[in-house]
Each structure stands twice: as structure tokens, then as C-alpha cells.
Amino acid sequence: MKISELSECSGVSIASIKFYQREELLPEPERTSPNQAQYDTQHVDRLRLIRALVDVGGLSVATVRTVLAAAESDIPMDWAMGVAQRAIPGSVELPATTTRGVSEIDTITETLGWKVSPDNPGRGMAARVIDSYVQLDHEEILSVLPEYSRAAMIVAAADLASVGLQPSRMRMSETVVVGTVLGDSLFAGLRRMAQEDEARRRYAQVQS
Amino acid sequence: MKISELSECSGVSIASIKFYQREELLPEPERTSPNQAQYDTQHVDRLRLIRALVDVGGLSVATVRTVLAAAESDIPMDWAMGVAQRAIPGSVELPATTTRGVSEIDTITETLGWKVSPDNPGRGMAARVIDSYVQLDHEEILSVLPEYSRAAMIVAAADLASVGLQPSRMRMSETVVVGTVLGDSLFAGLRRMAQEDEARRRYAQVQS
DNA sequence: CCACTACCGATAGTTACACTATCGACCATG
DNA sequence: CATGGTCGATAGTGTAACTATCGGTAGTGG
Numbered sequence: 001m002k003i004s005e006l007s008e009c010s011g012v013s014i015a016s017i018k019f020y021q022r023e024e025l026l027p028e029p030e031r032t033s034p035n036q037a038q039y040d041t042q043h044v045d046r047l048r049l050i051r052a053l054v055d056v057g058g059l060s061v062a063t064v065r066t067v068l069a070a071a072e073s074d075i076p077m078d079w080a081m082g083v084a085q086r087a088i089p090g091s092v093e094l095p096a097t098t099t100r101g102v103s104e105i106d107t108i109t110e111t112l113g114w115k116v117s118p119d120n121p122g123r124g125m126a127a128r129v130i131d132s133y134v135q136l137d138h139e140e141i142l143s144v145l146p147e148y149s150r151a152a153m154i155v156a157a158a159d160l161a162s163v164g165l166q167p168s169r170m171r172m173s174e175t176v177v178v179g180t181v182l183g184d185s186l187f188a189g190l191r192r193m194a195q196e197d198e199a200r201r202r203y204a205q206v207q208s
Numbered sequence: 209m210k211i212s213e214l215s216e217c218s219g220v221s222i223a224s225i226k227f228y229q230r231e232e233l234l235p236e237p238e239r240t241s242p243n244q245a246q247y248d249t250q251h252v253d254r255l256r257l258i259r260a261l262v263d264v265g266g267l268s269v270a271t272v273r274t275v276l277a278a279a280e281s282d283i284p285m286d287w288a289m290g291v292a293q294r295a296i297p298g299s300v301e302l303p304a305t306t307t308r309g310v311s312e313i314d315t316i317t318e319t320l321g322w323k324v325s326p327d328n329p330g331r332g333m334a335a336r337v338i339d340s341y342v343q344l345d346h347e348e349i350l351s352v353l354p355e356y357s358r359a360a361m362i363v364a365a366a367d368l369a370s371v372g373l374q375p376s377r378m379r380m381s382e383t384v385v386v387g388t389v390l391g392d393s394l395f396a397g398l399r400r401m402a403q404e405d406e407a408r409r410r411y412a413q414v415q416s
Numbered sequence: 417c418c419a420c421t422a423c424c425g426a427t428a429g430t431t432a433c434a435c436t437a438t439c440g441a442c443c444a445t446g
Numbered sequence: 447c448a449t450g451g452t453c454g455a456t457a458g459t460g461t462a463a464c465t466a467t468c469g470g471t472a473g474t475g476g
Contacts, residue, residue: 003452015436018454023434035442035453045344052340054434058266061434085400105401114405122400129394132260136253138386140370141394147366148391149398151359156402158355160410162348178346183356184399186337186349188392190357192293192330193313194364195388197322199290202368211423223465226425231463243424243471262463269463 001039010047017047025050025065049178057181067181071173085121085180101130108145112153155187209247218255225255233258233273257386265389275389279381293329293388309338316353320361363395 007014020026026046029037046068053059053067070086105127109116116123133141159179166172215222228234234254237245254276261267261275278294313335317324324331341349367387374380 013436014452016434019435022454033443033452035451036444037452048343052344056337056340082404085403105397109401114401115408116401116404120401120404122397122404124397125400126394126397129264129390129397132264132390133386135256136260136386138383140373140383141387141390143373144363144366144370144391147362148395149402151362152395152398152402153406154355154359154362155352155399156406158352159399159403160406162352164410165348165351175346175348178341178344179349180400180403182337182340182349183352184392184396186334187356187360187395187399189313189330189332189334189337190360191363191367191392191395192333192388193317193322193324193328194357194360195293195367196290196324196328196330198361198364198368200323202372221465222423224463227464230425241424241472244422244473245424 001043003037003039006039006043006047010044010051012047012051020047020050020061023061023065025061025068049174052178053181056185058185059181067177071177072170073173082117082120099127099131100134101127104130104142104145108149112149155183159183209251211245211247214247214251214255218252218259220255220259228255228258228269231269231273233269233276257382260386261389264393266393267389275385279385280378281381290325290328307335307339308342309335312338312350312353316357320357363391367391 001009003014003017006012007017010017012020017026021028026043029039029043031037049068050064053064054061059067102123105123109123130141130145133139162179163172163175166175209217211222211225214220215225218225220228225234229236234251237247237251239245257276258272261272262269267275310331313331317331338349338353341347370387371380371383374383
């Protein structure tokens with residue numbers, strides 16, 4: 001497959017393909033001469049994955065590079081999840097000092113008996129959100145934490161179950177990456193629909 | 209409060225404050241003379257809200273403007289949620305044709321008895337994610353949909369309950385906006401922590 | 417009252433990102 | 447052997463989010 005055909009059947013412009021090569025998002029094609037190269041379905045798949053992570057997941061090109069590198073490395077399964085998570089944006093460090101958010105998060109994880117390493121990227125993410133809420137004087141956030149956590153457990157269990165279905169380690173890594181990134185968007189979409197339904201139940205004047 | 213003090217106590221540079229004024233994210237300050245203006249706590253709060261939506265929620269400045277406008281308009285409560293949702297990014301339209309994703313989403317909402325309007329932004333969002341998964345040959349996504357939906361119901365119920373706690377309509381609108389935007393990040397963080405815990409339970413060789 | 421600093425709006429410049437376009441050289445095919 | 451696709455390299459484009467500067471004015475301490 002020549003670059004023009006790759007472009008054709010992936011829907012990505014030749015210029016962009018070259019850009020992704022420069023940025024090392026695409027594996028090297030097989031060279032048949034100094035100015036000719038052969039591409040295959042692997043490249044088509046990779047381009048699709050890139051576009052999904054960028055368009056649907058909202059990742060930057062730089063982040064996609066990191067994430068793909070993590071997905072390719074051959075690490076033990078119980079690490080892969082963490083590596084993928086850490087490569088993904090929003091993975092901010094914890095605030096330097098122990099803030100309100102950190103202590104609220106730690107309280108709830110302890111209550112639920114979660115074993116979470118102190119540098120789990122989600123911990124910083126969630127703590128930062130809570131700190132923002134508190135700063136904004138919206139402390140009602142604290143009242144939803146238990147329900148959010150319960151829902152997170154359900155989602156996480158489903159995530160891990162779907163990873164367990166995969167036949168190979170490489171496939172599992174890809175599932176982790178795709179699932180982590182796109183899963184956020186998927187859940188956000190479902191949440192919006194559920195909100196509409198719930199709002200209807202609570203506030204409907206005209207209930208059919 | 210002068211602009212230098214506003215900058216001081218909000219942590220936003222004077223240049224950025226001026227920028228936000230140009231972009232109509234900040235309400236007009238009270239003018240005391242052609243080249244002097246008075247700012248108050250309303251402006252401090254607004255700056256904090258802007259920074260939270262941008263930094264934590266990942267919204268663009270243009271989106272923040274739309275979202276704030278929606279939060280300020282005085283619309284019936286059962287609409288506010290939808291307006292806020294629609295102003296928020298990821299709110300893509302449905303694909304023109306009925307795709308696999310759309311039909312999967314519609315099937316599950318019907319099964320659960322959700323009443324969701326056809327143009328709910330979450331519907332397009334979720335459908336697009338499913339289409340991406342399918343394109344990527346990761347059909348295992350379909351197996352997690354029921355659990356994700358169940359979790360979404362729990363979260364949505366908590367969301368609406370916390371909105372119901374608010375004392376005023378304006379406060380409710382703000383809660384909807386902040387809750388919709390920051391809630392996505394909060395849940396993502398909790399999900400990552402729950403994933404680590406769940407991975408530990410499933411794959412741990414060294415279980416303490 | 418006058419120097420000095422802070423403030424004003426307007427405009428121009430900067431940085432980062434994600435492409436996109438062009439160029440000269442090279443090769444594959446009819 | 448002409449033509450058109452391909453190569454790497456480099457330069458340019460458009461957008462977003464600031465950031466810096468400027469001429470002019472206004473309030474304040476001495």
C-alpha cells in the first residue's frame with residue numbers, strides 16, 4: 001500500500017500522515033527504495049486509533065504518542081493500567097500540601113476499603129476537583145462523593161472485566177488505553193442522558 | 209477594589225483580566241471615572257469560576273463564555289440542565305445517518321426506560337464513542353454498556369439531588385454548570401482509583 | 417500645583433499546537 | 447524517457463490564549 005492509498009482508505013491527508021510520522025505516532029513503513037515505502041493494515045489501524053484518541057478522546061498529539069508508547073511496552077498486566085492512566089492528561093500531581101480535597105478523597109477511599117497507591121493520577125485529579133468546588137463555595141460536592149464512588153466501582157469492575165476478555169497482552173494494553181480514554185467520554189454521554197431522565201422524573205410538570 | 213488588587217487576590221494577571229473582559233467573560237466593573245473602575249467580590253468569584261472551568265474542566269475560553277451565559281439566563285429549571293449540557297463541549301450532533309452507535313444507545317435507553325430527547329447531547333457523544341470502538345474493532349465495549357448505564361443513573365440521581373439542595377435559581381444554574389463540567393473530571397478521577405483497586409483484586413500476585 | 421504612579425482602551429506581539437504547502441531530488445511505470 | 451507519485455526537509459498557516467507596549471488620563475503625596 002502506497003501513501004496515497006493509505007491516505008485514501010484512512011481518510012487522513014498525506015500531509016497529516018507525514019506529520020504523524022515525524023511525530024513518531026506511526027510505525028516506520030517498510031522501505032522498498034529510498035523514496036518508496038509500503039504500508040499495511042497495521043498502519044490503517046494505527047491511524048484510526050490516533051484519530052479516535054484525538055477526535056473523540058480529545059487528547060493532544062503529544063499525549064497520543066506517550067499513550068501509544070505505553071500501550072506497546074510489554075509490562076506486567078497489573079502495571080499496564082497505571083502506566084496508561086499516568087500517560088493520560090488530567091494526570092496532574094497532587095498539590096504540594098495536603099489540601100481539603102486530598103483528605104476528603106483519602107477518607108472516602110479508606111471507608112470503601114480501596115487500595116490505591118498515593119501517586120494514582122486519579123487521586124490528584126479528584127482532589128483538585130474537590131478543591132475547586134470548595135473554592136467556589138459549592139461544598140455540596142461532598143454529598144455526592146459516596147454515590148460517585150459507588151458508581152466508579154461499578155464502572156471499574158466492568159472495565160477490568162472487558163480487559164480480561166482480551167486474547168493477548170497487546171490487545172489488553174490497547175483495551176486499557178482505549179477504554180480509559182474513550183470510556184471517560186462514553187460515561188459522560190450516558191451521564192447526560194441519565195440526567196435528563198432524572199430531571200424529567202423530578203421536575204416534570206407534564207408527565208406523559 | 210482596583211484591578212491590581214483584583215489581580216492580586218484572584219491570582220490572575222492584569223493582562224489576563226483585561227483579556228477576559230474583552231472576551232466578555234467578566235461583568236462590567238463599576239466605572240468611577242473614564243480610566244478607573246471598581247471591582248468587587250462578584251468579580252473575584254467569577255474569575256475563580258473561569259479558572260476552574262478552564263483549568264480543571266478543560267473548557268476553552270469561548271466555551272466558558274457560552275456556559276456562563278446559559279447559567280445566567282433565567283430559564284425554567286427542567287430546561288437549565290439541557291441548556292448547560294448543550295453549551296458544553298463534546299456536545300456533538302448525531303451522525304447524519306443512524307449508525308451502530310446510535311442504535312446501541314437507543315436500545316439501552318429503551319431497555320432502561322429512560323426518557324431522553326433525541327437531541328440530548330449525551331446521545332451523540334455516547335454514540336460517537338461506540339462508533340469509534342467498533343471502527344477500532346473493540347466490540348467488547350458493548351458488554352460494558354449496561355453497567356456503565358447503571359452507574360450513570362446513580363451519578364445522575366446524586367447530581368439532581370445536589371442541585372435540589374440549592375436555595376436559589378441562580379445558585380441552581382451555577383450548580384448545574386459546575387457540576388456538569390467538573391463532575392466529569394471528578395468521576396474520571398474516582399474511576400481511575402477504582403480501577404487500580406479492582407486491578408489489584410484481580411491480578412495481584414502479592415496481596416497484602 | 418506638579419511629579420509620579422496606576423489605570424484606561426487599543427493594538428500588536430508571542431507561544432504553542434496541529435497541521436498544510438512547497439521544494440528539489442529521486443524513482444517507477446508506461 | 448517523460449510523467450507523475452514519493453521522499454525528507456523546511457517553511458508557512460490558522461487558531462487559541464494570553465502578554466506586552468503605548469499614548470493618554472486620573473488620583474495622590476509633597
